[in-house]
Amino acid sequence: MNGVGVIFWREMRGYFTSPYAYLIAAAFLLLAGFFFVSNLWLSVEQTPADPAAIPEFLSFGMIFFAPLLTMRMLAEETREGTMELLLTAPVSDSAIIIGKFLSAWGFYTILLGITASYQIILVNIGAFPDLGKAVAAYIGIWLYGGACLSVGLVYSALTDSQIVAGFLSMATLFLLYLGDNIGLIVADVELARLLRTLTLQGHFSTSFAVGIFRAEDVVFFAGLITAMLFIAIRIVESRRWR
Amino acid sequence: MRDDSIILTRSDIGQFASIAFALFALIAALSYFYAGEVRPHTLVLIALAALSLIAWALITPSEFVGFFTGRQARRGTVAVFSSVLVIGIISMAYLYVERQVIAYDLTETREFTLSxxxxxxxxxxxxxxxxxxxxxxxxxxxxxxxxxxxxxxxxxxxxxxxxxxxxxxxxxxxxxxxxxxxxxxxxxxxxxxxxxxxxxxxxxxxxxxxxxxxxxxxxxxxQEGSFAAFFDISHGQRSLRDTSSGGLSIAGELLGLNGWRVVEFDLQELVANDQPIPDEASVVVLSRPRQPFAPATIDAIDDYLRRGGSLFIMADPVFADSGFLLEDSAFNTYLWESWGIRALDAVVVELLPGLDNPSPLDVVSIQIFDSPITANVNLPDEPDSYAMFRLARALEISNTPPVNNGRAVLSSNMSYAETDLVALGLRDEYDFDEGEDLPGPHTLVGFAVDAETNGRIVLVGDSDFATDGQIGAPPGNAQLFFGSLNWLTEFEERITFGFQPSAIAPPTIFISPSQLDQVSFFVIFLVPGLVLLLGAGMWFYRSRR
Missing domain, CATH: 3.40.30.10 (Glutaredoxin)
Known part of the structure; x- marks a missing residue:
C-alpha cells in the first residue's frame, strides 16, 4: 500500500490547481444552495426546515457529479500515456486506485462539508432543524457519494475514453438510483425488494435520509466501495499481463 | 487537437459481453442464495448470463479461448474469481448484519424508536x-x-x-x-x-x-369490548338507531369501530326497579333528554358517580317552561352544588366577524383550553378541526367548586348569552340588552372530576354536534365527542400511551422575507461565486506562469 499518500496528495493538488474542479464545485454548491433555499421557502410557516433536503438532492445529483469527478482519473492517464509511467513508478496498483479514490472522496467531502455548514444557518434563523436527522443524512450521503465515486472509478479504469467512462458511470448510477421506483418496472414484489436491496436508494431514502443509522446500510456502502475498488485494481493490474 | 470521438472495437464489445456474463451470473447466484430457491427471475438471469457468454465467444473467439486456456486465462481466472470471492464475502457480511437488525434512531424526537x-x-x-x-x-x-x-x-x-x-x-x-x-x-x-x-x-x-x-x-x-358507553333513552333522548340527521347512528358506529361496546338502556326503568346503574357502564351518555330528571334518577346518577362512574351530558337550550336541565331544576342544582358546573337558561350568540359560521347562533370553538377533551380540536395545521354548535347553551363554571372543574371550550370575547329565549324561540329575535343578557366569553364545554372517587362529568351546551347530520361537519365535532369520551373513561391512558415527542406538532418556522433573501444570497450567489473566483484566480495564476 506504499504510495497511497503520494497519489492522494498528487490528485488533491490536481483538484485545487485545476479550474475544471472549481467549475464542478461551483455548480455543485449552486445547485445544493438552490435546493436548500427552495426547501426553506416551502417550510416557512408550514413545518421545520428539512435538514436532509441537500442530502436528498445529492442522492440524485451524484449520478452526474460522481462521473464528472472520476471519469478523467484513469481514462485520461491511459489516453495521454501517463498510465505507463504510473505503473512503472514505485507505487502499487492498489495505491494508485485507492489514492485516486480517496482524493475524489476527499474533494467531495470538502464540498459536502460546505453544504453541511448550512445547518448552522438554519439554527441561527430559528428554523428548528432536527440535527440528529441531519447527522444521519450527511453520514449517509457521504457513504453514498463514496460508493458513486467508486463505481465511476471502475469505468474510468475500464476505458481510455473519458466520455465513455462518464456515460457508462451515469447509466450505471442511474440504474442504481432507481431503487424506490423499481416496482414500476418489476411486478414481482420479492424481486422488486431484492433489486431495491442492490440499489443505492434502497440504503438511503428510507434510512439515513429519515434519520436512521443502520449497520446494514453502512456495510452495503462500504462493501460496494471495497468491491468496486477491488475490481478497479484488478482492471489496472490486467494491463501488466494482457 | 485532441480526438474525443468514441470508437468501439470488436474487442471492446467482446469485453463488455464478458463483463455482462460475470455480472448476470453473480446476480443470479446472489438471488439464489437470498431467496433460498430458484425463482423465475433467477432463471432469467441465468439465461442472460448464458447469452452474454455466447456473445463473448462469438464476437471475440480468440480472446474467449485465450481467457480459458492461456496465460491470460490463469491470471484472468484468478482476477474474476478473486473478485467474485470478495463480492461473496461482502454479500455474506451484509446478509449477516441485516439479520442482526442493528439500527440507531438519530432523530431528536426518537421518531423511529418504540416507546x-x-x-x-x-x-x-x-x-x-x-x-x-x-x-x-x-x-x-x-x-x-x-x-x-x-x-x-x-x-x-x-x-x-x-x-x-x-x-x-x-x-x-x-x-x-x-x-x-x-x-x-x-x-x-x-x-x-x-x-x-x-x-x-x-x-x-x-x-x-x-x-x-x-x-x-x-x-x-x-381491549375489544371492555369499554362500554351506555346511552339513556328513557327521557326522550336521541337514539343510536336513528339514522336521520338528528340520530346518533354514526357516533355509535364509530365507537364500535374503536373497540367500544355501545348499549342503549332505560334509566327510568332501572330506577323504578331500584337497581343501580351497572358498573360495566364506563360512561353514561345523556344526549338531549327532553324531560326533567326525577329526584330518584338524580340519586341513581349520584350513586353511580360516587362509584367512579362518568357522565356525558349534552344539553340543548330549552324554550319551554319545562324541560331538561332548566337553570333552577333539581338536576342543575345538583350539578352546581356537587360538581361546580351548570347550564344557564341562555343561548350563546357569537358576534366575532370573519367566522365560517352561517349565523351568529352557530357558535364555533374559538377558545380552547389544553385538555384531553380538546386534544384534537382547533389543530393549527387543520383548519377544519374546529367544533361548531348550533344553538348552544351557556354554561357556568364555579370558581369555588367542591371538586376539580374547568372550562374546555369557550366562545369569543365578542359573544354574549341571550336570555330572552321566548323572543329567540318564537320570533328568532336576539339582540344584546345591557343588564339582561350576559357578556361573553361563555363556556360551551365544561368538565368536573372528583379526585377521591374519580367520578367525572363533561357538560356540553349542545347535542346537535354529535348527531349524524353534524358529527363530521366540521370534523372537529367528532374529535370533541371522542375527546370527551376518552377523558371521561380515561380511554387514552388505559388504551393508549402518552404522546411521544414525535406526535406533538412540529414547530412552525417564521422567517422574514429579508432573512430569506440574505440566506438565498449567501448560499446561491456568495458561496458558489467565491469558489468560481478562486477557480478564475487559479486559472489566471497558472496562465501567467
Whole structure:
C-alpha cells in the first residue's frame, strides 16, 4: 500500500490547481444552495426546515457529479500515456486506485462539508432543524457519494475514453438510483425488494435520509466501495499481463 | 487537437459481453442464495448470463479461448474469481448484519424508536400476533419505510409479533378476503398452530404516526369490548338507531369501530326497579333528554358517580317552561352544588366577524383550553378541526367548586348569552340588552372530576354536534365527542400511551422575507461565486506562469 499518500496528495493538488474542479464545485454548491433555499421557502410557516433536503438532492445529483469527478482519473492517464509511467513508478496498483479514490472522496467531502455548514444557518434563523436527522443524512450521503465515486472509478479504469467512462458511470448510477421506483418496472414484489436491496436508494431514502443509522446500510456502502475498488485494481493490474 | 470521438472495437464489445456474463451470473447466484430457491427471475438471469457468454465467444473467439486456456486465462481466472470471492464475502457480511437488525434512531424526537408504553402493551399480549401488510411492487418504498417499524415490534416482542407481507396484485383473492387495498395494514391474533384467527382481524388506520397507530390498534384489539358507553333513552333522548340527521347512528358506529361496546338502556326503568346503574357502564351518555330528571334518577346518577362512574351530558337550550336541565331544576342544582358546573337558561350568540359560521347562533370553538377533551380540536395545521354548535347553551363554571372543574371550550370575547329565549324561540329575535343578557366569553364545554372517587362529568351546551347530520361537519365535532369520551373513561391512558415527542406538532418556522433573501444570497450567489473566483484566480495564476 506504499504510495497511497503520494497519489492522494498528487490528485488533491490536481483538484485545487485545476479550474475544471472549481467549475464542478461551483455548480455543485449552486445547485445544493438552490435546493436548500427552495426547501426553506416551502417550510416557512408550514413545518421545520428539512435538514436532509441537500442530502436528498445529492442522492440524485451524484449520478452526474460522481462521473464528472472520476471519469478523467484513469481514462485520461491511459489516453495521454501517463498510465505507463504510473505503473512503472514505485507505487502499487492498489495505491494508485485507492489514492485516486480517496482524493475524489476527499474533494467531495470538502464540498459536502460546505453544504453541511448550512445547518448552522438554519439554527441561527430559528428554523428548528432536527440535527440528529441531519447527522444521519450527511453520514449517509457521504457513504453514498463514496460508493458513486467508486463505481465511476471502475469505468474510468475500464476505458481510455473519458466520455465513455462518464456515460457508462451515469447509466450505471442511474440504474442504481432507481431503487424506490423499481416496482414500476418489476411486478414481482420479492424481486422488486431484492433489486431495491442492490440499489443505492434502497440504503438511503428510507434510512439515513429519515434519520436512521443502520449497520446494514453502512456495510452495503462500504462493501460496494471495497468491491468496486477491488475490481478497479484488478482492471489496472490486467494491463501488466494482457 | 485532441480526438474525443468514441470508437468501439470488436474487442471492446467482446469485453463488455464478458463483463455482462460475470455480472448476470453473480446476480443470479446472489438471488439464489437470498431467496433460498430458484425463482423465475433467477432463471432469467441465468439465461442472460448464458447469452452474454455466447456473445463473448462469438464476437471475440480468440480472446474467449485465450481467457480459458492461456496465460491470460490463469491470471484472468484468478482476477474474476478473486473478485467474485470478495463480492461473496461482502454479500455474506451484509446478509449477516441485516439479520442482526442493528439500527440507531438519530432523530431528536426518537421518531423511529418504540416507546416504553408500546413495550408495556406488548407484554400484555395474551397470544402471538401477526402484522399483515398489503403492498404491491409499486409500493415497495412505502413497505420498506413501514418495515422499519414493524420489524422493531418483532424484535421487541422477541418474535411474538411477526410481520407478513402480501402482494394484493399477485394475490387478489386474499386481499379481497381482508377487504384490503394496496398499502393497507391489518393485525390479528394467531392460534397455537400459527394460523390467523379470522375473528380477530383488525384494520390498522395509519395516520402517518406509525408507532402510535399500530400500538393503538393492538391495544384496541386487547381491549375489544371492555369499554362500554351506555346511552339513556328513557327521557326522550336521541337514539343510536336513528339514522336521520338528528340520530346518533354514526357516533355509535364509530365507537364500535374503536373497540367500544355501545348499549342503549332505560334509566327510568332501572330506577323504578331500584337497581343501580351497572358498573360495566364506563360512561353514561345523556344526549338531549327532553324531560326533567326525577329526584330518584338524580340519586341513581349520584350513586353511580360516587362509584367512579362518568357522565356525558349534552344539553340543548330549552324554550319551554319545562324541560331538561332548566337553570333552577333539581338536576342543575345538583350539578352546581356537587360538581361546580351548570347550564344557564341562555343561548350563546357569537358576534366575532370573519367566522365560517352561517349565523351568529352557530357558535364555533374559538377558545380552547389544553385538555384531553380538546386534544384534537382547533389543530393549527387543520383548519377544519374546529367544533361548531348550533344553538348552544351557556354554561357556568364555579370558581369555588367542591371538586376539580374547568372550562374546555369557550366562545369569543365578542359573544354574549341571550336570555330572552321566548323572543329567540318564537320570533328568532336576539339582540344584546345591557343588564339582561350576559357578556361573553361563555363556556360551551365544561368538565368536573372528583379526585377521591374519580367520578367525572363533561357538560356540553349542545347535542346537535354529535348527531349524524353534524358529527363530521366540521370534523372537529367528532374529535370533541371522542375527546370527551376518552377523558371521561380515561380511554387514552388505559388504551393508549402518552404522546411521544414525535406526535406533538412540529414547530412552525417564521422567517422574514429579508432573512430569506440574505440566506438565498449567501448560499446561491456568495458561496458558489467565491469558489468560481478562486477557480478564475487559479486559472489566471497558472496562465501567467
Amino acid at each position: 416504553d408504553s408500546t413495550a408495556r402493551i406488548i407484554e400484555r399480549l395474551p397470544r402471538d400476533l401477526r402484522i399483515i401488510g398489503f403492498y404491491s411492487a409499486e409500493n415497495i418504498a412505502v413497505r420498506e419505510m413501514d418495515d422499519q417499524f414493524w420489524r422493531q415490534y418483532e424484535v421487541l416482542s422477541a418474535g411474538r409479533i411477526q410481520r407478513i407481507y402480501i402482494d394484493p396484485v399477485e394475490q387478489p383473492a386474499v386481499a379481497e378476503t381482508y377487504g384490503a387495498q394496496d398499502g393497507d395494514i391489518f393485525i390479528a391474533f394467531v392460534d397455537d398452530n400459527g394460523e390467523i384467527i379470522p375473528q380477530s382481524i383488525s384494520y390498522v388506520p395509519m395516520i402517518d404516526k406509525h408507532e402510535r397507530d399500530m400500538s393503538l390498534a393492538i391495544n384496541r384489539l386487547l
